[in-house]
Amino acid sequence: MQPTLRAAVEKYLIDPSLGWSGSAEAWQPLAFVDLDACEDIAQWDSLPPFPVIGFGERRHRLASTLDAVLESPIDAETLIKQVERAPRAAAVTVQLLRTSERLSLEHALAMESLAYGLLQGSEEYAAWLMGRRPSPDPEGRVIVERQDATLHIVLDRPHARNAINRVIRDQLCEAFTLASLDPEIRSVKLRSVGEAFSAGGDLEEFGTTTDPATAHLIRARTLPALALARRREILDVHIQGAAIGAGVEISAFAGRVTAAPTAWFQLPELAMGLLPGAGGCVSVPRRIGRQRAALMMLSGQRIDAQTALRWRLIDAIEDQPPVTV
Structure with missing residues (x-):
């Protein structure tokens, strides 16, 4: 093990041969397992109720049962710092x-x-x-045009980096519902205007619905992913620039995702005390696997297009002409 890695994880190292006792006193923000040093244990009967991260030999039989195994470009120091800031969100x-x-x-x-x-x-x-400092931005819109059997959907809020507010969310839900109900639509192409694909949920609107149960019922009616899920195989997405939060989560449902060479991807919700809530806890793991999804969510680190391709978060790296409206 590299000395810097040992120093970073030292206080959270555990012996997997001891298993999880279930003792309340044993709760901690996270744990690390040195797969190069532990015995040949096939699996635990149950994992503790907090993140358990492995490092070392990925072919170890225990590796697949853990929440994640450290992998470049995700580093232990950043992951630990993020989890320590929001341990309850990390556990959930x-x-x-x-x-x-x-x-x-x-x-x-x-x-x-x-x-x-x-x-x-x-x-x-x-x-x-x-602690947030939101600033209002123009409302924006979703442009929907049909050409024969193809439905073109364009996020048009470039001055806010195509952040998804209520207007954008509701219009996306309507467009995806149309695609899900019309069998004559054979392809849906999702694009965006400007330098960023989407900066994710609009921070200006976070906290405006104060009752969590009400917010859940709103999501049950208006979450774009619910409509999208019915025919996600016909969705084609191209990403330029930043895909953050919901921008990653929605695109990960698509049957085909391409990205510009300079595109990058990030799931920063843990720093807010949250988890991805636009479908990303479902779409991202089903594209790149539970463990790599956990690395992105727990660390909040960016990954570039080359890593996204290697992890299969995208299907190809392509330059495409910018969208104009």
Whole structure:
């Protein structure tokens, strides 16, 4: 093990041969397992209710049962710092990922919404809300045009980096619902105007619905992913610049995703005391696997287009002409 890695993970190293006792006193923000040093244990009967991250030999039989195995470009120092800032959100995130991979897509989306609502009532989220400095931006729109059997959908809010506010969310939901109900639509192409694909959910609107149960019921009616899920195989997405939060989550549902060479991807919700709530706890793991999804969510680190291609978050790197409206 590299000395810098040993120093970073030292206080959270655990011996997997001891298993998880279930003792309340044993709770901690996260744990690390040295796969090069531990015995040949096939699996644990159960994981503790916080993130368990492996490092070292990925072919070890225990590796696949953990929440993640460290992998470049994700580094241990950043991951630890993020989890220590929001340990409750990190615990809920990995418990959701462990459970939802065994559920149908629709049931997994419902579980994600419930977990997101739980965190909306947390002290970690409240602390983030108190410290944010949002600034209003133009409302924006979604342009929807049909050409024969193809539905073209364009996010047009470039001055806000195509952040998804209520207007954009509702119009996306309407467009995806149209595609899901019309069998004559054979292709849906999602693009965006400007330098960024999408900066994710509009921070200006975070916290405006104060009751988590009400927010959950709103998501149950208006979450674009619910309509998109019915015919996600016909969705084609191209990403330029930043794809953050919901920008990653929505695109990960698509049957085909391409990205410009300079595109980058990030799931920063843990720093807000939250988890991805636009379908990403379902779409991202089903594209890149539960463990790599956990690395992105727990660390909040950016990955570039080359990493996204290697991880299969995207299908190809392509230069495409900018969208004009």
